[in-house]
Amino acid sequence: NIKEIGPGVEPLASKMAGADSDDSLYPIAVLIDELRNEDVQLRLNSIKKLSTIALALGVERTRTELLPFLTDTIYDEDEVLLALAEQLGNFTMLVGGPEYVHCLLPPLESLATVEETVVRDKAVESLRKISHEHSPVDLEVHFEPLVKRLASGDWFTSRTSACGLFSVCYPRVSSTVKAEIRQHFRTLCSDDTPMVRRAAASKLGEFAKVLELEYVKSDIISLFTALASDEQDSVRLLAVEAGVSIATLLPQEDLEALVMPTLRQAAEDKSWRVRYMVADKFSDLQKAVGPEITKNDLVPAFQNLLKDCEAEVRAAAANKVKEFCENLPEDSRETIIMTHILPCVKELVSDTNQHVKSALASVIMGLSTILGKDNTIEHLLPLFLAQLKDECPEVRLNIISNLDCVNEVIGIRQLSQSLLPAIVELAEDAKWRVRLAIIEYMPLLAGQLGVEFFDEKLNSLCMAWLVDHVYAIREAATCNLMKLVEKFGAEWAQNTIVPKVLGMANDPNYLHRMTTLFCINALSEVCGQEITTKHMLPVVFKMSNDQVANVRFNVAKSLQKIGPVLDSNCLQTEVKPVLEKLASDQDMDVKYFAQEAISVLSLA
C-alpha cells in the first residue's frame, strides 16, 4: 500500500515520536481528503484548518507536498481561494520558520494572478506580511524576483498585484535593486491597461513614502503628474489621493512648484468624478498642504466645489464644511468662514438637490461651536430653522440628530419654537422609516429639553407610537419608553407612562393588549421591584385569561421575563399558580411557553 503512495511518504510513527496509536491520523486524513471534496463548505472547512494539516505533516512534507498541491489549487471557488490566501500569510512557522518562508511564494504568486480582486488583494496582503519575515538576502534572492515576475507578467492581474508589493521590499534591498524597483514602478504607471494604471495610482502614495526624498522629487512627481492627467477618469481620480500623500512628504517650499499645479487642475477637472474625489479628500488635503496654501488656494477651491454644477460634488463638499472650517488657521478662521464659506453655505440651504441639503444638515450644526454664541444666533440660527422646515424629512432628521452641538453653544430653548412642529411632523410622517428614525432621537431630545418640556409637548407622541399600525414602530416605541425611564427615573414613569401603558390592557385590539405586555417586559427592570409587583403584575395576571391565545402565551413570556425582578415569595405564591394554569391551557403554544417559563424560573 505504501509503495503506491510513492516517494516522500515516511511512516508516521517516525514523525510523531511516541504517538502509539494511528487513531490520531484519522481526523487529519479526513481533513486532507476533504481538501478536494465536491462540497465547497467542506473544502472551505479543510482550508481553514490548513495549519492542523501542516502540523501533522511536519515542516518538510508541508514544503514538499502540501504547498505544491496548494499552488495548483487555483481553480477553486473564490471563498476557498480567499481563505487559502489568508492562511498562507500565517504559515511561516509551519514551513520551518523564516529560513524557509520563501516556500510560500509559489502558491501566493499563483493566487496573486487570479481574476477575483478580493482573492488577489488577500494574496498581496499575505505576501506583504511574509515579506517582513524574509532575511535581506532572501528578499533579494526570492521575493524581489517574484515581484519582478508579477510586474512583467502577461496578464494585467499579475501586474496589478505587483503594484502593492514594491513598497514592502524597497526599503530593504540594495541600491541597484532599488533602482530596478523604481524602474518597474515607472513602467507600470504607464501600462497599456487602465486597470494596472489604477493599481499603480492607488499605490503611488504608499510607494512615495518609502522612497528617498530626492527620488520623490525626481520620480514620483513626474509619475503623479502623468497619472493625474491620464485619459481615463478612473485613473485621474485615484491620483488625487496620491497627491495628498505626496504633499505630506514634501517640504513646504516645494509644494507650490511640485504638487499644487496638479492638484489645482484636479479641483477643476472636466470630470465631476475627479472633482468629487477632491471634495471627498479635502480635509486630508488641507492638513497636507498647511495653513498658507489653505488660505490662498484651498479656500477659493472649496468655494468652487460648494458651488459645483454637479450635485454629487456639492454634496461631498457640503459634508466637509465643518471639518474644513475647524482646520482653518486660527488667526483667520472666523473671517474666512464669515466672508467666504458662509455665503456658499447659505445658498446650499436652498439647494435643489436633497442629498446636498441633507449632507449639509448633517454637519452645519457643528459650525456653531466654531463661531460662538453671537454669530450662531445671528447667522446660523436662521439656517437651522430653514432646514428644520425643509420639505425633505432626511434634512430635518439630520438637523435634529445633531442638536447637541448647538445646545452647548446657545441652549436648545432658542430652537424649541421651531423644533416642536418639525418633530411632530416627522413623528407623523407617512414613511415608517422616518418615524422610526425620529423615535430613536427621542431619548436624546428628552435629555436636552428636560422633563417639563417633554411632558408638555412630546409625551403624547411617544404614547401614540405605541399604537402605530407598523410593528417596527410599536417595538421601537416600547424600547424608547425604557430609555426615557432610564433618563427621568422610576417615579416619573409611575406617574406618567405606567398608567397609560396599563390602560391599553383593556384595548379591544389584541395587538394593543400585547403592546402592554411588551412595554412591561421593557419597563419592569428600570422601574424596579415595587412598581412591577404593585402595578404591573396584577395586569399581567388579569391578561392570562385573555381570549386570544397570542396574548396568553405572551403573558407566559412576560412572566418569564419579569420573574427575576420579583421576590421569591411572590414567584411561588402568585406567579406559579398562574403559569401552572397556563401550562394546562388548551392551546399548544400557550402550554409550551408556560412550561418554558416554569423551568426557566425554576418553579417546577
Add this chain to the structure above:
Amino acid sequence: LTAGGGGNDVQWCFSQVKGAIDDDVAEADIISTVEFNHSGELLATGDKGGRVVIFQQETENKSQPQCRSEYNVYSTFQSHEPEFDYLKSLEIEEKINKIRWLPQKNAAQFLLSTNDKTIKLWKISERDKRPEGYNLKEEDGRYRDAATITTLRVPVFRPMDLMVEASPRRVFANAHTYHINSISVNSDNETYLSADDLRINLWHLEITDRSFNIVDIKPANMEELTEVITAAEFHPHQCNTFVYSSSKGTIRLCDMRASALCDKHSKLFEEPEDPSNRSFFSEIISSISDVKFSHNGRYMMTRDYLSVKIWDLNMENRPVETYQVHEYLRSKLCSLYENDCIFDKFECCWNGNDSVVMTGSYNNFFRMLDRTQRRDVTLEASRESCKPRQVLKPRRVCAGGKRKKDEISVDSLDFNKKILHTAWHPQENIIAVATTNNLYIFQEKVN
C-alpha cells in the same frame, strides 16, 4: 491589401456551417446574437433557448496553409433559464439578447450575456490537471479500512484531458423594468452599461447589488411617451463618452464627465427628413436598430430599416456616408408592416480597419459595403454554396422592370430567412453570419 482590409476585391469563400441542417427549426435553436472576442480566437453565439455556444479557432495547420484554421466548439452552457415574475405576472424569456466579451485579464476568458432582465458574467476557463490520491478511499471510490491507514497522503495534481468550464461569476439583476437591448463594456475595463427601452444603467463589473442610472427618458406620464432607446454603446477609447440611439432615428452622445445623470446629451446626431420620401411608415423605418463605433473611435455606424449610415462624431447634422441596404423594399413596406417584418432589428458591424461594413437583409442575403471604393455587394449564406472553399457569388435583386439573368425578383424573396446578426473577426477577413438557426463562417479566399 492589409489584413482586415476586406475591400470588395476580397473573394469570400465558404468555410464552415454550424447547426442542424434539417428544415424543422426548433424555436430554442434560433441564434439571437453573435460576437467575436477581442483577439478573434473565440466566437460566441447566443440563442433563444438561453444557451451560449463558444467556438475556438484551431491553431493553423502548417501542412495545409490554404486551409485556414477552423472554428470548433469550445464550450456550451446554459446561460439563462426561463423565469416568471410573480409580482408582475410576466414571463421572462431565456433568449440571449447580447453577448459582450471582456478584455482578457488572465488565462481565463470572461463574457457578459443578457436576456431581457438579467445580465450575467461568465468565466470560461481551461483545466488540464486534476488531483489524485485519497487517504480514506481508493480513486474509484471504494472505502479503505481506516485501520490500515498508517501514513498521511497529500493529493497530487496529475495531467488530464483538457476540460473547459463555464462558471457564472456575477449576476446583475433587478435593475431593469423594461427589456434590455444593449450591454457595452467601458474602456476603463471596470464598468459597463446596460440599456433598456427607457433607461441606461451603469454597473461596476465587480458589484452586483447596485447600479447607477445614467439616462432616464421615461416621461412622468407614460401616455406622453414618443420614443424609446433602441441601442447604446460606449466609445472604444474615451471612457466618458457613450451614445444611444432612439426609435425616432436620432443618436445622442453623452459625456459622463459633465454630470452624474446624463439626461442632457452633449451631441445630437440627426438627419433632416427628406419630405419627398415621407410616408405612413417613415417613422417606423427610421428607427435605429443598431449603433456601433468604429474601431478607431472617429465614426459611428447606425442601421435603420432600409439603410446604413456612417456618422463622423464631429458632424451632427448629417451622416458622412449613407448606404442603401435593400432600397427595393421601399415599395413593399405595406406588406412588410402586415407581416411585422418592418420591426426586424438588423445589426451591423465594422471590419478590422473600419474600411468595410457588413449588415444583413432578407432571403439569407447579407451586404458588404466598401467605404473606400464606395462599392457594395450582396452575398448569400445558403446551403447550396456549402462546399469547402467555394467562392460566394454576388447576388442581385431585380428592383423592377425586366429581370435579367441571375437576378432575383423582389417578389420571390423569402422574408422568413433573415440575417439579423453578423460579426467580423477583429483583425482578419473572417466573418460569422447567423441565419435562423445556422451559423455560417466565411473567409477570404487565399490563393
